Amino acid sequence: MNEHVKPVYLEEKLDEIRADGHLAYRSKSLPTWCPGCGYFAMQEGLTIALNRLGIRNEDAVVVSGIGCSSRFPFFVNTYGFHTLHGRTLPVATGVKTANDALTVVAIGGDGDGFAIGGGHIPHAARRNVDMTYMVFDNGIYGLTKGQTSPTTAVGFRSKTTPYANEDQPLHPLMMLLAYRASWVGQAYAGRPHHLADMMEQAIAHRGFSYLHILSPCVTFDKTDRTYANLNMQVQDLPDDHDPTDLMAAMAQAAAHEIPALGLFYREERPTLTDVMNDTAERARNAPAPAE
Ligand SMILES: Cc1ncc(C[n+]2csc(CCOP(=O)(O)OP(=O)(O)O)c2C)c(N)n1
Ligand code: SF4
Ligand SMILES: [Mg+2]
Numbered sequence: 001m002n003e004h005v006k007p008v009y010l011e012e013k014l015d016e017i018r019a020d021g022h023l024a025y026r027s028k029s030l031p032t033w034c035p036g037c038g039y040f041a042m043q044e045g046l047t048i049a050l051n052r053l054g055i056r057n058e059d060a061v062v063v064s065g066i067g068c069s070s071r072f073p074f075f076v077n078t079y080g081f082h083t084l085h086g087r088t089l090p091v092a093t094g095v096k097t098a099n100d101a102l103t104v105v106a107i108g109g110d111g112d113g114f115a116i117g118g119g120h121i122p123h124a125a126r127r128n129v130d131m132t133y134m135v136f137d138n139g140i141y142g143l144t145k146g147q148t149s150p151t152t153a154v155g156f157r158s159k160t161t162p163y164a165n166e167d168q169p170l171h172p173l174m175m176l177l178a179y180r181a182s183w184v185g186q187a188y189a190g191r192p193h194h195l196a197d198m199m200e201q202a203i204a205h206r207g208f209s210y211l212h213i214l215s216p217c218v219t220f221d222k223t224d225r226t227y228a229n230l231n232m233q234v235q236d237l238p239d240d241h242d243p244t245d246l247m248a249a250m251a252q253a254a255a256h257e258i259p260a261l262g263l264f265y266r267e268e269r270p271t272l273t274d275v276m277n278d279t280a281e282r283a284r285n286a287p288a289p290a291e
Contacts, residue, residue: 022051027077033068038189038215039136043075045192046105046134049199050078053103060103063092065112068143068217069136072107086117089124089133093272096131100273103203104131111141114150114170125179125208130271132202132209135172136189138217139225146220156224173253176210177246177265183209184249184265188234189216190227194261201263207271214258230258237262 017023025047033039050060060078064070066085073080079102083091092106113121113135124133140158141147147160150170157164176184183205187198195213202209214234216227237260242248249265270278 020048020051022047025050025057025077027075029074031075032071034219036216036218037068037142038138038213038217039069039072041189041192041195042069042072042107042134042136042213042215045187045196045199046072046076048196049203050076050103052196052200053203055103055203059101060105061092061095063088063095063104063106065108065117066143067109067112067141069107069109069138069215070112070143086112086115086120088112088117089120089129092131092133093124093127093129096129097273097276100130105203106131106133108133108135109142109149110135110137110139110151110172111149114172118150121175122179125176125181125210127272127275128180128182128207128269130207130273132199132205132211134199134202134211134213136213136215137172138215138221139169140217140220142217142220146217153224156221158220171253172212173259173264174250176212177250177253181210181265182207182267182269183263184212185210185263186212186214186259186261188214188230188261190214190230191234191261198261198263205266207267207269233258235260237264 057077062073062076062078063081064072065083065088073082081091088106088108092104096104137151139149139151141149146158148158148165152165152169155164183202185198187195198211202211214230216225237252241252243263243266246265253259253264
C-alpha cells in the first residue's frame with residue numbers, strides 16, 4: 001500500500017459520524033427525495049447546525065409550505081408544521097410570537113417562497129421576526145414535476161416553457177436586502193461543510209435571517225442548475241467584504257449572474273417580540289395616547 005494514502009475504514013467513519021450526536025436530530029422517516037437531490041445536504045446541514053448550537057430537539061420547530069423541499073419537517077427530529085403552499089412565513093411568525101423561547105426555522109422552495117408566498121417575505125423581514133428562513137432554490141417546481149418557477153433562468157426549457165423561458169428571474173438576495181432582512185447569506189448544496197456553517201450562523205443570529213441555498217433538481221433539470229454547472233459557477237465572497245455595509249452587500253449580490261457564497265449582510269436591531277413586549281409594557285404603564 002502507498003505509505004502516503006491513509007485508509008478510511010467504514011466502521012471507524014461511522015463511529016466518527018455517530019460520536020458528535022447530530023444524528024439525534026434525524027427523524028426515523030427516511031427522506032423520499034430522488035437520489036442525488038440537493039436536499040439531502042440540507043438535512044445533514046441542519047442536523048449538524050442544531051447539534052452544534054446545543055438546541056434541544058423539543059425547543060426547535062421546523063415550519064414548511066408545500067413542495068419537495070417542504071417535506072423537510074418529516075425528516076428532522078424536532079417539532080414540525082407542514083402548512084399550506086406559500087403560507088410558511090405567517091405560520092412560522094405565529095409560532096415564534098406564541099413562544100419566543102422556541103428556535104423557529106422556516107423552510108420552502110423557490111416556488112413556495114417567491115411565487116405563491118412572495119407577499120409574505122417582505123413583512124417577516126421588515127418586522128425582524130426572530131427566525132431563520134431557508135429557501136432551497138432549484139429554479140423549478142420539483143414536486144409538481146418540472147414547471148418554471150420565479151427563479152428559472154431565461155432560456156430554460158420546461159414543461160410550461162417548451163420554447164424556452166422568456167421571463168426574467170427574480171433576484172432573491174437583492175430582494176431580501178431591500179426588504180431589510182437583518183441577516184442575508186447564500187450557500188450551495190454541493191458545498192456541505194460551508195452550508196452547515198452558514199446554517200449555524202443563520203440560526204444563531206437574533207432577528208430575521210435569510211439563507212438562500214442553491215440546489216440541483218437532478219430529476220427535472222438536466223441542463224441548467226446541475227452540480228457540474230454550479231460547481232464551475234459558484235465562488236466565495238471576497239475576504240474583504242464588509243457584511244455591515246448594506247450598499248456593499250447589494251453590489252456583491254448584483255455582481256455575478258450566480259451571486260457568491262457567504263454572508264452578505266448582518267445588522268442588529270429589535271425583533272418583533274422586542275417591539276411587542278415594549279408596546280405591552282407601555283400599555284401597562286400608561287393609557288393609549290388620545291386620537
Ligand atoms: C394553493 C396551491 N397551489 C398549487 C399547488 C401545487 N404545488 C405544489 S408544490 C408546488 C411548487 C413547488 O415548487 P417549490 O416550492 O420550488 O418546491 P420544490 O418542489 O422545487 O422543492 C405547486 C405549484 C398547491 N399544492 N397548492
Ligand atoms: S423532483 Fe427534484 S427537487 Fe424533488 S426530490 Fe426529486 S430531485 Fe429533489
Ligand atoms: Mg423549487
